[in-house]
Amino acid sequence: MDEDADRLAVFPSALGWMAVQTRGPTLIQLSFGLASPEKALAALEQRLAAGATIGQESSELSERLQAYAVGARDDFRDVKLDPGSQTEFQRRVVQKCRRISYGRMLTYGELAQAAGFPRAARAVGSVMRTNRTPLVVPCHRVVASSGKPGGYSAGEGVRMKLRLLELEGFGASPPDRNEIRPGI
8 A cells, every 4th residue: 555645534433424534644634523424525625535545444543533522632733734735824823723722712813813913813713614624623622702612614513513612621502701711
């Protein structure tokens, strides 16, 4: 097997079906929270997935994602990511987002500040909306300044974001602004 070939893995989890695309040890994209393996594959960006082969073997990453889905603490910070065609702004936002600790949250504005762009909260929201590797880049930990969840593009949308926050120790309802525990 060619180590540099793109591989797709599709597997079930407690958070629904997941699909991951890797190139060697590098994660290209991830989808999760879907009702079937077909939907998990379809949720991947198809231009990136073109030519990738589907493998049946389990990987360390798939096992870690499955464990996370049932409550294992994992920050995935050691997972190597393909930056694709990200701008310098996008890279900095993603890097800072990856530093938000398990069970912690930042607002879009706080993340913009941490990335060095204090007036770019909306632009940070756009970066989070186009995140190709949710969970590994924990965009679910970024909320509106009011403490409300804001949007979420993976799985079941905001419902999934609330489920992930609950998994990480927040209540079943949207977090109160006073409950935001910054951790970068």
